[in-house]
Amino acid sequence: MSVKFGVLFVCMGNICRSPTAHGVFRHKVNQLGLQDRIAVDSAGTLDYHAGSPPDKRAQLHASQRGYDLSDLRARQITPNDFNHFDLIAVMDWDNLSFVQDMCPPKSKARVHRLTEFCTHHQADVVPDPYYGGKQGFDHVLDLVEDACEGLIVHIQKQPAL
Numbered sequence: 423m424s425v426k427f428g429v430l431f432v433c434m435g436n437i438c439r440s441p442t443a444h445g446v447f448r449h450k451v452n453q454l455g456l457q458d459r460i461a462v463d464s465a466g467t468l469d470y471h472a473g474s475p476p477d478k479r480a481q482l483h484a485s486q487r488g489y490d491l492s493d494l495r496a497r498q499i500t501p502n503d504f505n506h507f508d509l510i511a512v513m514d515w516d517n518l519s520f521v522q523d524m525c526p527p528k529s530k531a532r533v534h535r536l537t538e539f540c541t542h543h544q545a546d547v548v549p550d551p552y553y554g555g556k557q558g559f560d561h562v563l564d565l566v567e568d569a570c571e572g573l574i575v576h577i578q579k580q581p582a583l
Contacts, residue, residue: 426459426460427459427460427461427508427509427577427580428460428461428462428463428506428507428508428509429447429460429461429462429463429507429508429509429510429511429573429577430462430463430464430465430499430503430506430507430509430510430511431443431444431447431462431463431464431465431511431512431513431536432464432465432466432467432499432510432511432512432513432517432521433464433466433467433512433513433514433517433548433550434466434467434468434470434513434516434517434550435466435468435470435471435496435552436464436465436466436471436472436496436497436498437466437471437474437475437476437477437480437496437552438476438477438479438480438550438551438552438559438562439480439513439548439550439551439562439566440464440465440466440513441464441476441480441491441494441496442476442480442483442484442489442491442559442562442563442566443464443511443513443536443548443566443569443570444462444463444464444491444494445476445484445489445490445491445494446484446489446563446566446567446570447462447570447573447574448462449488449489449490450570450571450574451574454574456574460577461507463507464494464497465496465497465498465499465500465503466496466497466498466499467498467499467516467517467520467521468498469497469498471496472496472497472498473495473496473497474495474496475491475492475494475495475496476491476492476494476496477552479551479556479559480551480559480562482559483556483559483560483562483563484563487563487567499521499524501524501526504524504525504526504529504532505529507532508532508580509532509534509573509577510525510532510533510534511534511535511536511539511569511573512533512534512535512536513535513536513547513548513550514535514547514548514549514550515535515546515547518533518535521533535547536548536565536566536569536573537565537569538569539569539570539571539572539573539576540565540568540569540572541568541571541572541575542568543564543565543568543569545565548562548565548566548569549561549562
C-alpha cells in the first residue's frame with residue numbers, strides 16, 4: 423500500500439517543537455499500523471540549524487515519554503513541500519504567517535496551527551521552549567501529544583484513507 427496522506431510539522435528552527443511533533447506523531451502512526459498510509463516530516467521556517475539533530479533537551483524530554491527523535495535532522499521548508507504534503511501543521515502565529523506567505527494559493531487550506539487539533543488543552547500555539555526551563559519542554563509535549571491524537575482522528579476521516 424502506498425502513502426496516502428503526508429503531514430509536515432513546522433516551527434522556526436526545526437530543533438525543538440516540530441521535531442518533537444514529528445517524533446510523537448510518527449510513534450502514534452506506527453502504533454496504529456498506519457505508517458504505510460501516513461507520511462510524516464518536519465521543517466523549519468529558517469535554515470539556522472539545517473542538518474542539526476533536535477535540541478538535546480527536546481530529545482531528553484521526548485525519550486522520557488518513549489519517543490525517539492535521534493534520527494531527525496533539521497531542514498528548511500521548501501516550495502516543493504506544498505506539493506508533497508496534504509497538511510502542514512505550524513507551531514505558532516509567526517510560523518503560520520511565514521508559511522502562508524510562501525504557500526501557493528491552491529495549498530492555503532492545507533496550512534493549520536497544530537493546536538487546532540487539540541482535544542483536551544486550550545492553546546492557540548505551541549510555545550517555543552528554547553530559552554526556558556525543563557517545564558517548557560514538558561508543556562510542549564503535553565500539547566503535541568494531545569494535538570497528534572486529534573490530528574490522527576482528523577486524518578482518518580479523510581476520504582483518501
